[in-house]
Amino acid sequence: GYCDSTPPGGGSAAGKSAKTDSNQAGKDTVTGAAGRVWDACDVLVDVAGKGVIGFVIRRVEQYRDLVRDAVEEIEEWDPDEEGDEFFDELLGDEGEKNDADDEEEEEEEEEEEDDEDDDQASKEALHAQKKSTLRVLKPIAQIYPVIISNRLTKASGSLGDVRKLEALMGDLQHIPEHVDEVAGALYEADLEKAGQFLRKARDCASNAINSVVWPGNGKETGEQIGDKFTTWSNTWMKVMEEVSKPIDR
DSSP, rough: OTTTTTOOOOOOEEEOSSSOOHHHHHHHEEEEEEHHHHHHOOOOHHHHHHHHHHHHHHHHHHHHHHHHHHHHHHHHGGGTTTHHHHHHHHHHOOOOOOOOHHHHHHHHHHHHHHHHHHHHHHHHHHHHHHHHHHHHHHHHHHHHHHHHTTTTOOOOOOHHHHHHHHHHHHOOOOOHHHHHHHHHHHHHHHHHHHHHHHHHHHHHHHHHHHSSSSSSSTTTSSSOOHHHHHHHHHHHHHHHHHHHHHGOO
């Protein structure tokens, strides 16, 4: 079978040197398909060894680590350091002054002062955005270990649970993708884009929590009975509503 043998090698070179581009394209297609088969095999082997729930937990832990790394990078990033040394060098090299250009120099100095004021305002806005971003991202990062310990480790592996976990994984996977976009936008001083993807990450986190907010312990009576996670999720939602106010304006 595909999963119990080593990947095939290159094979013998048949025919002469009259290979066409279409032949090569065909080979590339086959190679790509083979790569996808081997990726699928890796997933199947992982599921077989750890079970569906174990596989899901491993993936969620990977998403958790990606979010943590991104949050740490944003924490360490200082908006004031972006390009300052380079621009200071340029501004420090004034060259020789010409007395005939005094009036022009005064105008340039005024423009530079205006630019400095604009730069200062931009940096202050960037610092404020960084602060509000971290206030939102830290609660988002917290949902991963809580969901793992309170929901995934207690999941039964039944068909209903598997379908629920599939939706959960989709939201948990999208969060690090959105957080990466947030970080990139911050580094580019694109506050609008940063806010846009921060809201997307927040919404995915809320969807993830809502999808597993009930423990599923009321299946026989039809009455949902909350647990520790249900209580925690209510608190989390209130915190998220509060810290999201700056990005929802």
